[in-house]
Amino acid sequence: xxxxxxxxxxxxxxxxxxxxxxxxxxxxxxxxxxxxxxxxxxxxxxxxxxxxxxxxxxxxxxxxxxxxxxxxxxxxxxxxxxxxxxxxxxxxxxxxxxxxxxxxxxxxxxxxxxxxxxxxxxxxxxxxxxxxxxxxxxxxxxxxxxxxxxxxxxxxxxxxxxxxxxxxxxxxxxxxxxxxxxxxxxxxxxxxxxxxxxxxxxxxxxxxxxxxxxxxxxxxxxxxxxxxxxxxxxxxxxxxxxxxxxxxxxxxxxxxxxxxxxxxxxxxxxxxxxxxxxxxxxxxxxxxxxxxxxxxxxxxxxxxxxxxxxxxxxxxxxxxxxxxxxxxxxxxxxxxxxxxxxxxxxxxxxxxxxxxxxxxxxxxxxxxxxxxxxxxxxxxxxxxxxxxxxxxxxxxxxxxxxxxxxxxxxxxxxxxxxxxxxxxxxxxxxxxxxxxxxxxxxxxxxxxxxxxxxxxxxxxxxxxxxxxxxx
Amino acid sequence: xxxxxxxxxxxxxxxxxxxxxxxxxxxxxxxxxxxxxxxxxxxxxxxxxxxxxxxxxxxxxxxxxxxxxxxxxxxxxxxxxxxxxxxxxxxxxxxxxxxxxxxxxxxxxxxxxxxxxxxxxxxxxxxxxxxxxxxxxxxxxxxxxxxxxxxxxxxxxxxxxxxxxxxxxxxxxxxxxxxxxxxxxxxxxxxxxxxxxxxxxxxxxxxxxxxxxxxxxxxxxxxxxxxxxxxxxxxxxxxxxxxx
Numbered sequence: 001x002x003x004x005x006x007x008x009x010x011x012x013x014x015x016x017x018x019x020x021x022x023x024x025x026x027x028x029x030x031x032x033x034x035x036x037x038x039x040x041x042x043x044x045x046x047x048x049x050x051x052x053x054x055x056x057x058x059x060x061x062x063x064x065x066x067x068x069x070x071x072x073x074x075x076x077x078x079x080x081x082x083x084x085x086x087x088x089x090x091x092x093x094x095x096x097x098x099x100x101x102x103x104x105x106x107x108x109x110x111x112x113x114x115x116x117x118x119x120x121x122x123x124x125x126x127x128x129x130x131x132x133x134x135x136x137x138x139x140x141x142x143x144x145x146x147x148x149x150x151x152x153x154x155x156x157x158x159x160x161x162x163x164x165x166x167x168x169x170x171x172x173x174x175x176x177x178x179x180x181x182x183x184x185x186x187x188x189x190x191x192x193x194x195x196x197x198x199x200x201x202x203x204x205x206x207x208x209x210x211x212x213x214x215x216x217x218x219x220x221x222x223x224x225x226x227x228x229x230x231x232x233x234x235x236x237x238x239x240x241x242x243x244x245x246x247x248x249x250x251x252x253x254x255x256x257x258x259x260x261x262x263x264x265x266x267x268x269x270x271x272x273x274x275x276x277x278x279x280x281x282x283x284x285x286x287x288x289x290x291x292x293x294x295x296x297x298x299x300x301x302x303x304x305x306x307x308x309x310x311x312x313x314x315x316x317x318x319x320x321x322x323x324x325x326x327x328x329x330x331x332x333x334x335x336x337x338x339x340x341x342x343x344x345x346x347x348x349x350x351x352x353x354x355x356x357x358x359x360x361x362x363x364x365x366x367x368x369x370x371x372x373x374x375x376x377x378x379x380x381x382x383x384x385x386x387x388x389x390x391x392x393x394x395x396x397x398x399x400x401x402x403x404x405x406x407x408x409x410x411x412x413x414x415x416x417x418x419x420x421x422x423x424x425x426x427x428x429x430x431x432x433x434x435x436x437x438x439x440x441x442x443x444x445x446x447x448x449x450x451x452x453x454x455x456x457x458x459x460x461x462x463x464x465x466x467x468x469x470x471x
Numbered sequence: 472x473x474x475x476x477x478x479x480x481x482x483x484x485x486x487x488x489x490x491x492x493x494x495x496x497x498x499x500x501x502x503x504x505x506x507x508x509x510x511x512x513x514x515x516x517x518x519x520x521x522x523x524x525x526x527x528x529x530x531x532x533x534x535x536x537x538x539x540x541x542x543x544x545x546x547x548x549x550x551x552x553x554x555x556x557x558x559x560x561x562x563x564x565x566x567x568x569x570x571x572x573x574x575x576x577x578x579x580x581x582x583x584x585x586x587x588x589x590x591x592x593x594x595x596x597x598x599x600x601x602x603x604x605x606x607x608x609x610x611x612x613x614x615x616x617x618x619x620x621x622x623x624x625x626x627x628x629x630x631x632x633x634x635x636x637x638x639x640x641x642x643x644x645x646x647x648x649x650x651x652x653x654x655x656x657x658x659x660x661x662x663x664x665x666x667x668x669x670x671x672x673x674x675x676x677x678x679x680x681x682x683x684x685x686x687x688x689x690x691x692x693x694x695x696x697x698x699x700x701x702x703x704x705x706x707x708x709x710x711x712x713x714x715x
Contacts, residue, residue, distance in 0.1 A: 378648025401521030449656025454691030
């Protein structure tokens, strides 16, 4: 017997980074005016696409791997509550402590409380989408705790008082001169003669971060995967900063979205092949760190796992949209998206940009709070083909558009168009009326977007059906 | 073979040349073309803009109109994509399971032009002649929704006198996307700008594709630029012969 607790709630307003300040078209318009940004994005996405495409082509069973990843995720979502309880049991048995956070506010409160209990005022952070989503850094800062991002790109974003614009390459919108300027302005102890040579910039970050790693006693991470049957957490990364954070401090706090659980250890075999190839275009990521609870005398002696819902149960309740929870945060869909390539990530207003953001953010917040995002796509389908776990993003976009609130004038126009098209005689009359637009070079709103940069086709002297009737 | 033409509302109203060419071509190959008169629009614009309820009667109309025919062809990958991947869904979401089943049945008999020619009629050389330098833009829905693959290119390679030049970054969207071009006009125009640059780089006289909608977008942009590169539907090239 179970008690019905009501429909699951969406992510709360006023905390975290799932909602933008303006609609996608407005934000995109500004981003499109930034030539530097567009060049950076085109270069970066083209490079990653090429690398990823080459290593994917090496695998004869890539399509089977995708199907396996998709099936594993679908099977996981079908018994998520049971798997999460299993995970809790095994993490607890291994010496960890599991916390359940219904939303961003609760997760921030739990993590802040845990850090305060250690008595330390600084934490090092492994790059994590979940903690970005809930705005953990702001919550920690408000409590007088300094979070230090240790992933190079996240550090650039943090020092620049900026927002990430890509899931994998958060500083994709910055070039090296901008990075040098940010370091000179913000990095403690930086060499004032710093140049914009990439190796020199990396060395400056390395020196600063090493000092921080060695002097900080608490770390906060996310997780790529959590194995229910063993209670093992996994983080995949490239720079080794994650390994430092996960092994050096006394206390480790991991914030993980509930959808990251996988049933068994052997399931990782599929995802550890899919993720690096789809993500960074590597056969294998340089660092894969796995830990199970606490090991006496080795690594952090206190481990907390915070399981975050923040709207995910609401997503799970949607039969079409729930596959967005299969996402393994590889960002392949961003790199192939013609919209993302031109607007960049900030236009999406959420920490989850690109095609996956356009389906995930509106579901986490409720579609009314991100109503323009499902429309931020030409439905070209490149994301679906690129997704290593076969998330049918175009179908979810179409589904969410159907759920989104529509402007009143559009509703009236659409109803009128449908009525006309369901009455062939009216339709034929409307076809003839279309000829009146013959000499229009600029259309009125909301059609002026077309004529701003494209001519209208010249209506033909007769429609096809007229020609057919006269044959 | 008796083939029902699903003309599509856009070709019917704005680009009848593509539809007439489809008729000319199929008749030249010895087939009978019929035009079921009750047809209007497949409803894709409504579906993709979030108006499934309004699209429902259009889906019902389409299914009723085409149910009696064994083979249905459309000169559009996008409209065929909607028929194949969306019609049954719209019917199911409206709770009409019987319509959903009939929609799936009609979808199974509906082909995009290059699919009909290569897969059903088994022809790659349609006897066309078109002495021009042409580049081919694979439209997103023909490429990724219904997977026509290289069928259009195989047909084009057999056209007498046609010089086919490869389009750089061909598989990237032109930025049309139906109401996307209106709702996100600036992003759409940026995508179009890159597509036109690639078309112009080829030095082609014509840009062809299997969808009048994408061609309307690319052609509208080229016309605004004052370029003399023209857009022409795949059907028009395949229908052209030395006699015409």
